[in-house]
Amino acid sequence: DAGITQSPRHKVTETGTPVTLRCHQTENHRYMYWYRQDPGHGLRLIHYSYGVKDTDKGEVSDGYSVSRSKTEDFLLTLESATSSQTSVYFCAISDPSTDTQYFGPGTRLTVL
Amino acid sequence: AQSVTQPDIHITVSEGASLELRCNYSYGATPYLFWYVQSPGQGLQLLLKYFSGDTLVQGIKGFEAEFKRSQSSFNLRKPSVHWSDAAEYFCAVGEDSGYALNFGKGTSLLVTP
Numbered sequence: 001d002a003g004i005t006q007s008p009r010h011k012v013t014e015t016g017t018p019v020t021l022r023c024h025q026t027e028n029h030r031y032m033y034w035y036r037q038d039p040g041h042g043l044r045l046i047h048y049s050y051g052v053k054d055t056d057k058g059e060v061s062d063g064y065s066v067s068r069s070k071t072e073d074f075l076l077t078l079e080s081a082t083s084s085q086t087s088v089y090f091c092a093i094s095d096p097s098t099d100t101q102y103f104g105p106g107t108r109l110t111v112l
Numbered sequence: 113a114q115s116v117t118q119p120d121i122h123i124t125v126s127e128g129a130s131l132e133l134r135c136n137y138s139y140g141a142t143p144y145l146f147w148y149v150q151s152p153g154q155g156l157q158l159l160l161k162y163f164s165g166d167t168l169v170q171g172i173k174g175f176e177a178e179f180k181r182s183q184s185s186f187n188l189r190k191p192s193v194h195w196s197d198a199a200e201y202f203c204a205v206g207e208d209s210g211y212a213l214n215f216g217k218g219t220s221l222l223v224t225p
Binding site: 030031033035040041042043044045048050058090092094096099100101102103104105106 | 144146148155156158161163204206209210212213214215216217218
């Protein structure tokens, strides 16, 4: 398995509170991604990063921000969580030697 | 606009029967094509991928997929399904190396005895 961890794995929070999800990789790959998974929608891209301090928006970026100050860490922040952000969040890395994305175990976030 | 379509939301097959899951895409050139599987409560595991070359690719767990450029399809097949294959299957497409993936909405596979 690719060396990707996500923390926390589960979180319950209240509407309006800030939440930060962490993705950590041990592979030293440049490309990292955040997706959300919702029933009937598959996985949708939130933000991605092509390197330290190099990030860009994906399809469903509203309400989310990201930061990447180190190669190994990619943080996803919900500045003020809403119930519509209840979802399972997956981080992924792209291995340039195989041109393949590998996924972390996911974080299940519930916003009450 | 670029899109990935998995026409079947749910599929039920008997154990031992053959399986085909459909995937169609809309992209300008030959994209990078993937199939992932997700067991309940788990992350995504890569089954197989196609970038170029032989249009029939073999993957893990006895799965294979065939790229058909004329039909913009990348269908997943397995000759004999096992109960452990029950899961959700996602087709995903990327424009090029390192690009984010565009996923289909998934096909949920149920295997009956």
